[in-house]
Amino acid sequence: MDQTTALAGPGAISRHRIAENVDRTSSTYPPLNWWRGRLRNHESTLSFTASFCALNKLTLKDFENFFGYKVGKEGGLQQADFERIANLIREDIASVQALFIPSISIRLSSYCEVLSTDHVRYCRHCIALGYHSYLHELPWIQRCPIHLTTLDLVPTDRKGTTKAQMRAHTLAKLLQSNCQGWPLTDDGDMVMQQERENDYISLLQMWTDYARKAASSFSFITSWDNPSLPKELYDLGQLQWLEPMPSILDMLVKQSEVIWDVDIRHFSDEVKSELRRLSAGTPFWTIFDFYKRVTGYESVPPPYVLKMRQARSALREQHGVCQCFWGKELVSSTDRWISTGGWPHWNNRCPYQVVDKELELRWGARTNVLSSTRASKEIVDFVQSSYPLHYAGLIHHLEYANVPHPQFIFKRVPDVWPCSKWNYSSALTPLLQAAAEFEVDSAIVEISAWLEEIDPYTPPNDANLFNDMIRLVNQNEGLSLVRWIKKKRSK
Numbered sequence: 001m002d003q004t005t006a007l008a009g010p011g012a013i014s015r016h017r018i019a020e021n022v023d024r025t026s027s028t029y030p031p032l033n034w035w036r037g038r039l040r041n042h043e044s045t046l047s048f049t050a051s052f053c054a055l056n057k058l059t060l061k062d063f064e065n066f067f068g069y070k071v072g073k074e075g076g077l078q079q080a081d082f083e084r085i086a087n088l089i090r091e092d093i094a095s096v097q098a099l100f101i102p103s104i105s106i107r108l109s110s111y112c113e114v115l116s117t118d119h120v121r122y123c124r125h126c127i128a129l130g131y132h133s134y135l136h137e138l139p140w141i142q143r144c145p146i147h148l149t150t151l152d153l154v155p156t157d158r159k160g161t162t163k164a165q166m167r168a169h170t171l172a173k174l175l176q177s178n179c180q181g182w183p184l185t186d187d188g189d190m191v192m193q194q195e196r197e198n199d200y201i202s203l204l205q206m207w208t209d210y211a212r213k214a215a216s217s218f219s220f221i222t223s224w225d226n227p228s229l230p231k232e233l234y235d236l237g238q239l240q241w242l243e244p245m246p247s248i249l250d251m252l253v254k255q256s257e258v259i260w261d262v263d264i265r266h267f268s269d270e271v272k273s274e275l276r277r278l279s280a281g282t283p284f285w286t287i288f289d290f291y292k293r294v295t296g297y298e299s300v301p302p303p304y305v306l307k308m309r310q311a312r313s314a315l316r317e318q319h320g321v322c323q324c325f326w327g328k329e330l331v332s333s334t335d336r337w338i339s340t341g342g343w344p345h346w347n348n349r350c351p352y353q354v355v356d357k358e359l360e361l362r363w364g365a366r367t368n369v370l371s372s373t374r375a376s377k378e379i380v381d382f383v384q385s386s387y388p389l390h391y392a393g394l395i396h397h398l399e400y401a402n403v404p405h406p407q408f409i410f411k412r413v414p415d416v417w418p419c420s421k422w423n424y425s426s427a428l429t430p431l432l433q434a435a436a437e438f439e440v441d442s443a444i445v446e447i448s449a450w451l452e453e454i455d456p457y458t459p460p461n462d463a464n465l466f467n468d469m470i471r472l473v474n475q476n477e478g479l480s481l482v483r484w485i486k487k488k489r490s491k
């Protein structure tokens with residue numbers, strides 16, 4: 001295909017633009033309809049896609065081929081891609097980078113959130129000027145930061161194969177029908193003028209910068225820790241807790257349904273250096289895991305286990321005779337919730353039974369609630385991975401248990417189970433104990449909220465039920481154990 005023809009502009013005016021903006025001396029450069037500065041501050045990638053396609057009469061497929069990325073997959077672009085794209089459209093790299101990595105964000109990653117992938121949210125005044133910003137689509141924003149108007153939401157039309165393509169089509173249509181002269185209009189520059197004079201945008205920028213900085217310094221320890229375990233946890237409410245938002249922004253920002261509080265416990269430098277020393281060999285989360293796998297079997301259970309067992313009995317009492325709407329099939333491995341249509345239903349485990357088992361599994365005597373096959377697997381797995389902790393002095397294997405060394409593969413299980421004891425004199429014990437208690441506290445709150453919300457019409461969603469709310473924070477002196485506490489905002 002002749003690229004020059006395919007990318008030719010839509011008419012006389014655009015040709016004028018080409019003449020103005022494209023370096024004709026470069027023979028390898030196709031005459032693109034794009035000019036430096038056409039990318040506007042805080043413009044959405046959706047708007048860039050729609051404008052570029054319209055200016056150059058490209059289909060989305062052409063667009064994707066030309067730029068070498070899929071619409072909607074902008075998150076995967078790297079520095080080298082920004083440079084390449086900047087080169088292609090002759091914009092400076094900083095503007096291109098700002099297009100793909102939005103500067104106003106509450107995420108620590110570069111991921112750009114949108115309220116709904118089945119809709120386009122926009123400001124009608126901005127659209128009338130040929131402008132659309134990612135700010136209009138951030139789930140935590142409720143008004144246009146430039147015009148302060150409430151935002152409109154339109155469902156995407158079905159054109160295109162991916163949701164992102166449908167969104168790009170929908171935005172193009174919106175711009176076309178509401179902005180005379182789009183995509184050639186210069187009115188978008190007017191928005192830029194307003195934007196420069198706009199305090200709201202600079203305040204949003206300032207606040208998100210501070211809040212993200214606070215979040216990363218308040219974040220879990222990553223250097224001597226298993227980075228794959230903890231997730232980005234922060235939502236708007238948590239950031240507002242960390243960094244109070246200027247009240248002038250209240251009207252722009254959607255009030256979150258939950259307010260957060262934190263419970264913090266501090267641990268000394270001694271605990272920190274012991275943790276640092278040990279976690280050089282074994283990450284904190286593994287140590288923590290073993291602490292629970294060993295102490296969960298104690299005949300005199302530690303406080304976190306007692307708390308968990310109390311919660312289990314309370315839930316059993318609350319449950320009474322099962323009248324639950326949903327059950328998980330015991331035999332299936334798909335973990336699907338199915339409507340029970342009246343109990344008893346022999347092959348199902350109802351929500352109460354699910355959490356009852358989970359509680360013991362996470363904070364108690366695991367093998368007591370596992371099937372015999374899984375229990376044997378658990379024991380073998382424990383034995384195989386427990387030696388480093390035994391050598392580190394965190395656990396000790398009971399002499400009479402004859403715990404097989406992983407080298408001796410012919411013997412895989414110890415003579416008795418449980419086969420190890422926790423070393424309570426370790427400096428880490430109070431930290432681990434507190435962390436486990438925090439976890440149980442969080443789980444109890446989450447579980448009761450979850451059970452309360454279950455209705456007969458929607459299958460329960462237990463995917464994030466045991467979301468960890470616990471963070472270990474590195475301080476100048478010592479460590480802090482932080483538990484985020486979710487509270488519903490009182491109406």
Ligand SMILES: [Zn+2]
Nearest residue numbers: 123126144147
């Ligand atoms: Zn606006």
Ligand SMILES: [Zn+2]
Nearest residue numbers: 322323324350
């Ligand atoms: Zn039930």
